[in-house]
Amino acid sequence: MTVEHQAGAGPSSNTLKRFAVTDISFRGLTWFAAILVLAVLGGVMIALIIGSAPVFREFGLNFIFSQAWNPVTEQFGALGPIYGTLITSAIALLIAVPVGVGISIFLTENCPRPLRRPIAIAIELLAGIPSIIYGIWGLFVFAPFMQAYVQPFLISAFGNVPGLNMLFAGPPYGIGVLTASFILAIMVLPFISSITRDVFETVPPMLKESAYGLGCTTWEVVMKVVLPFTRVGVIGGVMLALGRALGETMAVTFVIGNAHRISASILAPGTTISATIANEFAEADGELYTAALLGLGLILFVITLIVLAAARYMLMRIEKRLG
Template identity: 65%
Template sequence: MDRARALGRLKFSDSGFRVMTLASALIVLVLLAGVAISLFLGAWPAFREFGVGFLFSDAWSPPREKFGAATAIYGTLVTSLIAMLIAVPVGLGISVFLTELCWLPLRRPIGVAIELLAGIPSIIYGIWGVYYFRPVMQSYIQPFLIGTLGNIPGIGFLFQGPPFGYGVLTAGLVLALMILPFITAVSRDVFDTVPPVLKEAAYGVGATTFEVVGNIVIPYTRVGVIGGVMLALGRALGETMAVTFVIGNATKIQSSILAQGTTISAMIANQFADADPGLFTSSLLALGFILFVITFIVLAAARWLLASLEVKA
């Protein structure tokens, strides 16, 4: 009888735990669906008024109630691309250095310093970008790019225009600094999971550190590395305050990455407080819904890629 009661209590506890975890998972799904539905309902007047052309128009004139998302979408994608092109190789390089080359007493202090960057509020990055990084861009980096890369046929159009300091490139560089800790921390942790015997065997047959990293460490941890990169990309796509401070907030698409621009998050942050009810507010909500969809697509693609890599492994 005591045994039966004990088993009954354990079964009840297990069932209760299962129900609680299921409820927690369903709450997340309900909240996610609620956010998507509320954004879509708020954006529907803009979608109904402008149709598919809303995605491809760079018009943004609140007085004339003409709105388009192309400039914000372009700025979001380009700044994120610039940030990833810089942060991914640098972050992986730092991770390799910390796990394979760094003097042991320095590994922890350097690792903690990198991770502390992730805890800095984005507005601090924005203030630093405006008062310290923008003058450097305006006085040194942008004039150098204009005078060198700006004269190369084929890519010169990307580096033309006056050196204001603000711009898409500046925002991309600040974003790169912000997402660097995410890539570095995740990559370092997954690099540490590589069995030492694999690396020792490679070194034993005469492999160099470069060969060990390229043929052992990276292939063994590719799923975790891609996960960290996608986490950083999600942060870059949705960043608001730091980008708002340094991108310039122009509402027209320009081919030069030195020119001022905007992103979806920056446009919403700048204009939502002053938006009149109607198409203006609906258009801003439409931008939010588009950002939601872009982020969802990116994360879904990342999950599909990770699943395919796990199957191959």
Template identity: 60%
Template sequence: MATTEIGATEQASRRHTRRLKRQDGAFFWLAWGSAALVVVLLLGILLSLLWESLPSIGHFGLPFLWNERWSPAKDIFGAAAPIYGTLLTSLIAMVIAVPTSFGIAMFLTEICPKSLRRPIGIAIELLAGIPSIIYGLWGFFVLAPIMQHTVQPFLINTFGDLPIIGFLFQGAPYGIGMLTAGLVLSIMILPFITSVTRDVFETVPVMLRESAYGMGMTTWEVVRRIIIPYTRLGLVGGVMLGLGRALGETMAVTFVIGNSHRIASSLLAPGTTISAAIANEFAEADGKLYTSALVELGLILFVISFTVLALAKWLIGRTESY
């Protein structure tokens, strides 16, 4: 009788083991397939963009990248102005948003009273849920008039005649332009960088903070010497997340950048970005070369975004080695 019970128990155990192995195998292939699907989709997008861009690539070649002229009526297209606008507006946004986000995260984790941390944190995160077109409308109807009548005249009168940097603030105060677009982008990416930064700041062990304060460090010293070095990987990831959002933004930028296919040295001048140019002109592109040029702009944006992500991965790898 005992032998029979032992045999039944062993059989049940074997069935259970086989079932667990099947489940583990199914999970393994599901996870592997999900990862492979992402790669396949990425390659599919790249190949489709490349295929549709072939007429433009064959016609214009590499000069397409540095040619500024954009004339659909004459089938002359160049990507220099959209590339310049994309990079410049993203740079302006990052210069404004990164230190501001870090400051907000430091305030929430180190200085802010506990009763206010949650309401302020929720308010910042709600900014990320606002549709981009709302930011664009706000920028066009509220921010642009303020820039035109107050901020840009001040910048022109104060910095326009200075050597070295004066050329950045010369021209007419249109209200819209590169600087306005960069400001709107900075507001849009601020909640993303702030949320990531705050979360990684909170991962610092309490003992490290208390030990640093116990040694007589000030709040700034604790942040600079303890918190930032401990969380540098997360900080790089948050910054790159914001940069990726800024590079690909479309509707908000379209409202306030002016949509001018030209390169101007002044930050106050109108311009365009890759995504804004595609959004504005794709519906009216009536020729094969015109459509192909717009798709090639999308291919360039894809390459820029991929390069940014690769650079972020490289920076994280270098940070891990130290």
């Protein structure tokens, strides 16, 4: 074999140079994309810090720990919206996680195969409905239903139970923290069910078949095989839903009542950070008023970062423990 033939067998030097240029360009593009995301994130945080600086100079940390909110006298406190944001998201997850995981278990273990795809598509379509539609439906349909049936039942059922009577106290307004939590639960349900269904389908069939062969019931297979194998993915889906619930605006604004106060009763009206910003930003005419709303945005930004960072740390601990 001649030297010329051996040289012609491999790629030419021009081809190798083109490959090298393409690889370098692709690597640079990915680096640029990653840096751009971090730059935008940092820019948003810096803008919020600068914009909210006047309210923190005026009130200090009392802005975070006070629930006073009176734009007329320029008294601002973020505790009411912070409490509403956290409590509605927590109640929404308490409702949505068992339902979403149950739907996923049904679709992967018990549902007849011809019905799996239609039901899954129907649930995923909930994620495509605009939040303002959820808000309108919640205000004109769900809130009257809560006022006429659900809230009176809760008040009568728990009115004489120590501890719970404060949680379900007050007149049945229809709107309020509990109603907003139900709406949020419906909105985050597709995220939980879709992600958990996808991770459940990654369980090797051999593991489940072996468990069934040993005489395990479906409940035992799910609890001892499926959930332990997919716990990281399930927790990731729940955290994604939590991030969605923390920042929801329009649907919550319609049904939560927009009251800047903290009440022990979850039937009472309240507010959230995003609802307060949406309701009042257009009418914020003073520097301190605008800074207070930007301060609420900064607090929500920090809360979301803390929640997602804690979730990421928890997932890393679980992965490390599992090897």
